[in-house]
Amino acid sequence: MVVVDAIKSGKKPFVFKKIKPVEDSSFTTHYLSPETLIYLSQALYEKCPEGWFLGIRGYRFSLGEKLSSKARENFEAACKFFIEFLEKAVTSGLASAIIELQAETSSRGKSHGAKEKGTSRS
Secondary structure: OOOEEOOOOOOOOEEEEOOOOOOOOOOOOOOOOHHHHHHHHHHHHHOOOOOOEEEEEEEOOOOOOOOOOHHHHHHHHHHHHHHHHHHHHHHHHHHHHHHHHHHHHHOOOOOOOOOOOOOOOO
């Protein structure tokens, strides 16, 4: 499972990281963390899918705000990255694709697995 959401902070255009189930009783019907979503899948359906979070850096979060040009650039970079990820997953098997892609992004100095806080509450 891949959860995609806007994030409010971070130096990179996006982050891509593995997530694990976390019980969080503070969620609301308006906001649910990706980790809590996986936890609920496990608790309700006895299924624990492998989880990933693709957080794309945004800049304007007020109701009615249009996407900024920088946020659009970040979205396009994230899409390009994710398409490459999917292509590798299909051609080489998911586990080896993840390892290979993480090694490539780390060697370029652009690892997108940094810890990020502040996902949007949409």
